[in-house]
Amino acid sequence: MSIRIGLIGAGAMGVHHGETLAFELGCEVAAVADIDLTRAAALADRIGTEATDDPISVITDADVDAVVIASADSTHEPYALACLELGKPVLCEKPLAPQASAAGRILAAEQEMGRRLIQVGFMRRYDADYRRMKAALEAGNLGSPLLMHCVHRNPSAGADFHSAWMITSSVSHEIDILRWLTGTEIVEATAVHGRSVLEDIHDPQLILLRTSDGLVADVEFFARAHYGYEVRAELVLERGTVSMGMPSGLQVRTDNQLVTPVTPGFVERFAPAYRAQLRDWLVAVRSGRQDGPSAWDGYATAVVADACIASQSSGGPVPVDLPTRPALYH
Amino acid sequence: MSIRIGLIGAGAMGVHHGETLAFELGCEVAAVADIDLTRAAALADRIGTEATDDPISVITDADVDAVVIASADSTHEPYALACLELGKPVLCEKPLAPQASAAGRILAAEQEMGRRLIQVGFMRRYDADYRRMKAALEAGNLGSPLLMHCVHRNPSAGADFHSAWMITSSVSHEIDILRWLTGTEIVEATAVHGRSVLEDIHDPQLILLRTSDGLVADVEFFARAHYGYEVRAELVLERGTVSMGMPSGLQVRTDNQLVTPVTPGFVERFAPAYRAQLRDWLVAVRSGRQDGPSAWDGYATAVVADACIASQSSGGPVPVDLPTRPALYH
Amino acid sequence: MSIRIGLIGAGAMGVHHGETLAFELGCEVAAVADIDLTRAAALADRIGTEATDDPISVITDADVDAVVIASADSTHEPYALACLELGKPVLCEKPLAPQASAAGRILAAEQEMGRRLIQVGFMRRYDADYRRMKAALEAGNLGSPLLMHCVHRNPSAGADFHSAWMITSSVSHEIDILRWLTGTEIVEATAVHGRSVLEDIHDPQLILLRTSDGLVADVEFFARAHYGYEVRAELVLERGTVSMGMPSGLQVRTDNQLVTPVTPGFVERFAPAYRAQLRDWLVAVRSGRQDGPSAWDGYATAVVADACIASQSSGGPVPVDLPTRPALYH
Amino acid sequence: MSIRIGLIGAGAMGVHHGETLAFELGCEVAAVADIDLTRAAALADRIGTEATDDPISVITDADVDAVVIASADSTHEPYALACLELGKPVLCEKPLAPQASAAGRILAAEQEMGRRLIQVGFMRRYDADYRRMKAALEAGNLGSPLLMHCVHRNPSAGADFHSAWMITSSVSHEIDILRWLTGTEIVEATAVHGRSVLEDIHDPQLILLRTSDGLVADVEFFARAHYGYEVRAELVLERGTVSMGMPSGLQVRTDNQLVTPVTPGFVERFAPAYRAQLRDWLVAVRSGRQDGPSAWDGYATAVVADACIASQSSGGPVPVDLPTRPALYH
Ligand SMILES: [Mg+2]
Ligand SMILES: [Mg+2]
Ligand SMILES: [Mg+2]
Ligand SMILES: [Mg+2]
Incomplete structure (x- = not known):
């Protein structure tokens, strides 16, 4: 099941969440809202979705399954309450609200609902x-x-x-x-x-x-x-x-x-590199332009490996004979 | 455009690539092949796709747009050549081949194609x-x-x-x-x-x-x-x-x-935490079971923040008065 | 000019000061006083001096040029005052006194003297x-x-x-x-x-x-x-x-x-090792028993160095031919 | 028993050894020799001893009990042999000699002596x-x-x-x-x-x-x-x-x-500071000019400590009332 996210706020945090959802997590952002329509449109354009300056319209949009609130701190309360009313899950940037009184109203509304719909962005x-x-x-x-x-x-x-x-x-x-x-x-x-x-x-x-x-x-x-x-x-x-x-x-x-801990294995050490490799490769496949390590890199490495293995037997230095790099790999 | 990946090999690296594609990158894996059908099926089951013990059938499958080769090193050559023949992009685990001679044959075939289709898994x-x-x-x-x-x-x-x-x-x-x-x-x-x-x-x-x-x-x-x-x-x-x-x-x-470098800002420092937060929240939204920081956490924090701000004026310690935690948040 | 030190206190700090003066700094300790004569005697014996259970007698001893006070904190005041009266320089363990009132009396006495005789052991x-x-x-x-x-x-x-x-x-x-x-x-x-x-x-x-x-x-x-x-x-x-x-x-x-700083040269890096080398060598000279790096170590190193230099010309491995270690160096 | 050291060589290493012997270890350097009489004199003057341009005269001097050789590498052999002949202990800078042949002659001479007199400066x-x-x-x-x-x-x-x-x-x-x-x-x-x-x-x-x-x-x-x-x-x-x-x-x-090891106690952590404190204090005592932490420092600290202790009871901030610093401590 694919989830369509509504994103409220296209400031620094909104941009970061929007790009992470779209480019890192393969997730569909259904719409971006910001009171500044220009910056909403800029982000929407980059991640391939629609922009609006009306956050409530995003929240009420039937195509939106869940909402990320990353607007100004003082606006968290009305948007969170609107989501609660519709039973839509929310990831709300911290603070939930800048005053305990406002946070208390959100808390009361959620309790009235009887189920937890709000997650606060304490990402640490x-x-x-x-x-x-x-x-x-x-x-x-x-x-x-x-x-x-x-x-x-x-x-x-x-x-x-x-x-x-x-x-x-x-x-x-x-x-x-x-x-x-x-x-x-x-x-x-x-x-x-x-x-x-x-x-x-x-x-x-x-x-x-x-x-x-x-x-x-x-x-x-x-x-x-x-x-x-x-x-x-x-x-x-x-x-x-x-x-x-x-x-x-x-x-x-x-x-x-x-x-200090030592990583137990290569997955723990290099998981981010493996992920980045796959993500960049997927982008290259989409665009049809390969620019990662090439067959030439694989070949050249194999030639050097052959020489290392020959040296394991001979005990001395082994010269490496590599043909000229073909034009395709320039 | 969504890309459907064929995955050859369900050993340690195949599992890691398959899970990263499916769970981290929101990518569709069209099929998993391994000569050991049991482990192919186990992985396919986990990432929601089909399993087979015939790697060539995955490569030739019209639903497969690109191929990840993570099978035994000695099998990279035939699978890479089959992909090249069909013009399908490949991410091939290192080494491209265990001998320079085999790597050279892959290199020659790609050059004959006249365009680069193979990326070698030098993820470092x-x-x-x-x-x-x-x-x-x-x-x-x-x-x-x-x-x-x-x-x-x-x-x-x-x-x-x-x-x-x-x-x-x-x-x-x-x-x-x-x-x-x-x-x-x-x-x-x-x-x-x-x-x-x-x-x-x-x-x-x-x-x-x-x-x-x-x-x-x-x-x-x-x-x-x-x-x-x-x-x-x-x-x-x-x-x-x-x-x-x-x-x-x-x-x-x-x-x-x-x-040693110091990170310039919170995005550089905490990007992995932000991504993990969104990913886990998406999983929670799908399942309907929220277990991240709750509205209660947001409320309790706001109450403490209120006390800190009161202390900024009074200069002395300010007691924090928190109501009992509601049952919903136990 | 050699200075004869009177040491008051043979507890942990007194032992450390006494041994440092005698063994590290080549300094003469004229006497050690402690209300526990046994531990005063144990330290005095180790550093080659006299022991007493009467600190005042050490302070007034005409052979004592300067005094190190390392007795219980509450006794610093009377001993420091006795030293001041005789115009003898003092190194007094911190605290100068456990109460500001006592410290103030020492301060007043020194001011009456009109010159600074007291150093407090803030060794950080x-x-x-x-x-x-x-x-x-x-x-x-x-x-x-x-x-x-x-x-x-x-x-x-x-x-x-x-x-x-x-x-x-x-x-x-x-x-x-x-x-x-x-x-x-x-x-x-x-x-x-x-x-x-x-x-x-x-x-x-x-x-x-x-x-x-x-x-x-x-x-x-x-x-x-x-x-x-x-x-x-x-x-x-x-x-x-x-x-x-x-x-x-x-x-x-x-x-x-x-x-983080990198040391500029070998003196900054290895000064403690150079000092320790000289100190241990002096002890060995006194005792007539050499046990540091020997002529054999110097010779064996020179033989290996010769081989390294031969390899600089030949480019390949050079075997090292070392005679049997003579009995003198076993 | 005090040992009088003859020092051969007043280059960088000779200076370092000479100053360490005189200023750090309270050791008597009987004479300094260098073929460059000017630099021998400069060092001798600083550490309070005699200078000469004749190393052999230092070695044969009846007042010299032991010899530190820190002259040019190629001169180690004749000086070491001269010491051996007189049965005087030697600390010889590394290398014992720049060629294995020369080192071998020293080794042979020492064996003929039948006892170990030479230590090589492998201070690591x-x-x-x-x-x-x-x-x-x-x-x-x-x-x-x-x-x-x-x-x-x-x-x-x-x-x-x-x-x-x-x-x-x-x-x-x-x-x-x-x-x-x-x-x-x-x-x-x-x-x-x-x-x-x-x-x-x-x-x-x-x-x-x-x-x-x-x-x-x-x-x-x-x-x-x-x-x-x-x-x-x-x-x-x-x-x-x-x-x-x-x-x-x-x-x-x-x-x-x-x-990584954590030091077990303050002696292990601060031994160099304790030693430096005593050494500088001894220098101050000799010169009659105290410039270390003063009685004023001891007093001011005691006043603050009193306030800390008062705060332990009151639980709140306690003002510190320090009189003006007396002129003696400016
Ligand atoms: Mg914010
Ligand atoms: Mg492999
Ligand atoms: Mg103490
Ligand atoms: Mg040298």
């Missing part, structure tokens, strides 16, 4: 290293979690990205991860402000969160960190720590050792 | 770090390449994975990468044997390759390295080196510094 | 990576410092290492480093407690420190971290961050890069 | 990570060694540092380490040359060494690597590998993990 739960961190925590051998240190930095942000927005739009990721990792709720929050790169916005911020069983997490969120994007976390447990977001991937410190 | 060219290595080489600021050190280790291998097969099946990756990176051909090969973990097979092997402009590469291939899978490479240039396959990703050594 | 200022961090900060290209994250973990601690002691004995290192790095004073301190590994002691603790120009530092001190000893710090500046204590040494994040 | 055996590598090999749990990959790079070298000299002066380190690590002798050597940064000198070189039990080592030596100095090695064993020289220190790959 799908990150391999956060999953490994959760697995390391749940394995139990490191004991109970005591503290968590989080760092979340963006290279830059617009002037409208103010102190409160930094919480709802960005720190919300760490809030969700802390709840998801520990399986507990947060019972206290403190915002600490020190030196800031701006006069009227607190940036960076240091947020302290306390969970129902007493774990304290400190979160540095820095929206204008200048040097790049970086997300890191270290969970401190009774008998060791687990870190993610380091250049070397997951790190477990325990028993006088810092341990 | 699609790996992000190999691509970054090539970009660092081509940037030119490090000068010309002088040496290359390669390490290629598998955790284990069957007793039939003998000294020559280790070359054609595995070292062929490094042979291709060396040609691709440098844009030159290899003119000499030497196989060096030292201590081995087996009596009758040389394992590990040390292979020396020399390119037409004098660069020497040493390749350790170790099929039974026991500890895990690992592929590494260091390119030594006149003014620095570039390494890939390290736990910390690409490393450039130059000007008294070891430099 | 001598650590290569803290110095590199300070240099990176002062270079100025990363802008002003905004935040600092510190981690300080010990594997274990006795039951008497209570919440306050954790501050005076251990967090005092971070307090000093923050003052030293930034050249500012601290104006506010907050102790945050969450889950603890003990019932009656807060462990780990999270300490927030604010400097006079608004920089906020968070310090995790965990006295019973179980897995090992670790000290880390990350300074967050306007245009990048500087980290120390990572397995890879100093890390600078700036301009989309994570940069 | 004193490097902490090479020692850890040897310990990891000897622990046995990784099985027998099969291959070794070595990288040895200098940033630059003079025009006289020719192909053969690169072996005797530099690759000799790897030759020694391979013999020392494995406890076997080398039975075959091959020099492989590829692209070079110079026309008349092979640089980089790739040297293959085979030990008596079949282990093959490849050594890249690159004298003009431009980017910095770097020494790395990876030992490949049956069940894992051990690497040293990485930015993260020793790495053990085994059982699907990459393991």
Whole structure:
């Protein structure tokens, strides 16, 4: 069964979701809506679908089976409620809403429906290293979690990205991860402000969160960190720590050792390359223009392999005799 | 336009290609062939297609637009030739053929066709770090390449994975990468044997390759390295080196510094998580069973965000008041 | 001019200082005092000096030019005051005193003297990576410092290492480093407690420190971290961050890069090995028993080098013909 | 017993040895000899001893108990023989001699003496990570060694540092380490040359060494690597590998993990800082000018610690009230 997706929002996240659905997942996007029709049309054109400036028309479209909401945070509520009314599944970008009151109305509507239709875009739960961190925590051998240190930095942000927005739009990721990792709720929050790169916005911020069983997490969120994007976390447990977001991937410190996983096999190591190979090859097949590794590459490699094997017997260097590359492969 | 793929081979690589096509790329696999009908049927069943033990029937099937060959190395030649005869595009697992003579016959047939139909499965060219290595080489600021050190280790291998097969099946990756990176051909090969973990097979092997402009590469291939899978490479240039396959990703050594890239933004960092989120959500929509981050997660996060924002004003800790989790979200 | 040191305290730190003075720095220790005469005698015996259970007698001894105080924290005050009275230079283990009031009395006495005689054992200022961090900060290209994250973990601690002691004995290192790095004073301190590994002691603790120009530092001190000893710090500046204590040494994040220094030459890389070589050789000369790399090692290496050079001409493998190792070198 | 050292050679290595003996190890250097009297005098002046241009006079000086030879490689033989004749212990820089024949004459003379007096400056055996590598090999749990990959790079070298000299002066380190690590002798050597940064000198070189039990080592030596100095090695064993020289220190790959050691305690972590602290303090005591962490630093830290402890009780921020810094501490 093929699912036709309605996409609300053609900003940065809408474009990313739309292109991923169309080009990476072979999925049909039935329509794109954005209050800015020009950018809706640009995306629709690129992924081969229709554009509109009326999001509600997309939601009510009988050809739309499910909806991705990636419009401005303040518009999530009416669109989510409209989807709920029609019983259509929703993937809604985080935050569900910028205020708890609005989020509460969505929650109430879904409960009235009696079944879950809304997924919130807390995509970090799908990150391999956060999953490994959760697995390391749940394995139990490191004991109970005591503290968590989080760092979340963006290279830059617009002037409208103010102190409160930094919480709802960005720190919300760490809030969700802390709840998801520990399986507990947060019972206290403190915002600490020190030196800031701006006069009227607190940036960076240091947020302290306390969970129902007493774990304290400190979160540095820095929206204008200048040097790049970086997300890191270290969970401190009774008998060791687990870190993610380091250049070397997951790190477990325990028993006088810092341990980083080694991939068990080539699939784990090269799965993204295999997928990219197939995707590019499919594109080439569609277009009729092959540009991947050619039969000539296969042949040249086989000639060198023959020489290696000859050297296995002779023990010395074996010259490789390759004919001139045929014109077809230039 | 949708492309229907015929898949030859339902061994480890066939399964991986078939599942990636069906589940990751939303692509239609028209048929799966394997001389072992049982395993062909198992894969076909999983990805929703037909199975056969006659690969040629798949190739000649008018419903098959393009073919993935992932059968035993020695069978690549007849299947590739059959595809060429019908003008069907092929993605053929490496090696194109285990001997240069067989590879040469495929090459000759394709040239007779006069157009390129065959892509060889040198998927490392699609790996992000190999691509970054090539970009660092081509940037030119490090000068010309002088040496290359390669390490290629598998955790284990069957007793039939003998000294020559280790070359054609595995070292062929490094042979291709060396040609691709440098844009030159290899003119000499030497196989060096030292201590081995087996009596009758040389394992590990040390292979020396020399390119037409004098660069020497040493390749350790170790099929039974026991500890895990690992592929590494260091390119030594006149003014620095570039390494890939390290736990910390690409490393450039130059000007008294070891430099590792920092991702510029959240898309580069979390693209795989975004894709996984959409894919799992699509599966959930199809099945009608939502299990991702729920409206409750969105609501709870918004309540905590509210408290953080209140603390921005008050400067002190703010308690978080969350109602009991509704039954729908248990 | 040779300096004779009086050492007060023969506990862990006293032993370390005494052995370093005697064995690493060729320095004369005139006497060792400890209220436990047995352990004073054990150390004195090992480093070839006299032992006493009367610290004041060591301080007043005319043969003692300078004093190292490494006794219990609460005894620093009387010993430091006795040294000041006699005008003898002191290296006093941190903390100068466990209460500000006691430290203030020492400070007042030194000011009355009118010259500086006391150095406090904040030895982290001598650590290569803290110095590199300070240099990176002062270079100025990363802008002003905004935040600092510190981690300080010990594997274990006795039951008497209570919440306050954790501050005076251990967090005092971070307090000093923050003052030293930034050249500012601290104006506010907050102790945050969450889950603890003990019932009656807060462990780990999270300490927030604010400097006079608004920089906020968070310090995790965990006295019973179980897995090992670790000290880390990350300074967050306007245009990048500087980290120390990572397995890879100093890390600078700036301009989309994570940069680690490469040593410029063999002296920087191997200075500790050169020093250890000389020290062990001096010990061997004293004892008359040579056990380092021998003339045989020099000869065998020269024979292999000859073969390498012969291979430079011949291009092929050259066998190495080494005579039997003489009995003298067994 | 104090040992008086005669130092032959006041070039780079002579200076380093002389300063380390005098300033780091508190050792008396009785005289410095160099055929260039000016540089001998410069060093002698700095370390407070006499200079001469007659090395033999230093060796025969009755006040000289032991000799460090750090003169030109070709002069090691006569000086070493002169020391042997007088029964004086020698630390001779590597190589013992640049030709096996000369090294053999020294070896013969020492055997005639009947006791070991000569140590060769293979100082890598004193490097902490090479020692850890040897310990990891000897622990046995990784099985027998099969291959070794070595990288040895200098940033630059003079025009006289020719192909053969690169072996005797530099690759000799790897030759020694391979013999020392494995406890076997080398039975075959091959020099492989590829692209070079110079026309008349092979640089980089790739040297293959085979030990008596079949282990093959490849050594890249690159004298003009431009980017910095770097020494790395990876030992490949049956069940894992051990690497040293990485930015993260020793790495053990085994059982699907990459393991880096964590220091067990503060002494292991900060021993160099403790030593540097004592050394600088001794210098300050001699000069009468204290410039390390002062009583003011101790006091200010104690005041902040008091505030932290007060916050442990109050739970909230505690202001720190520090008096003005007294003039003595400006
Ligand atoms: Mg958004
Ligand atoms: Mg295959
Ligand atoms: Mg103490
Ligand atoms: Mg030398």
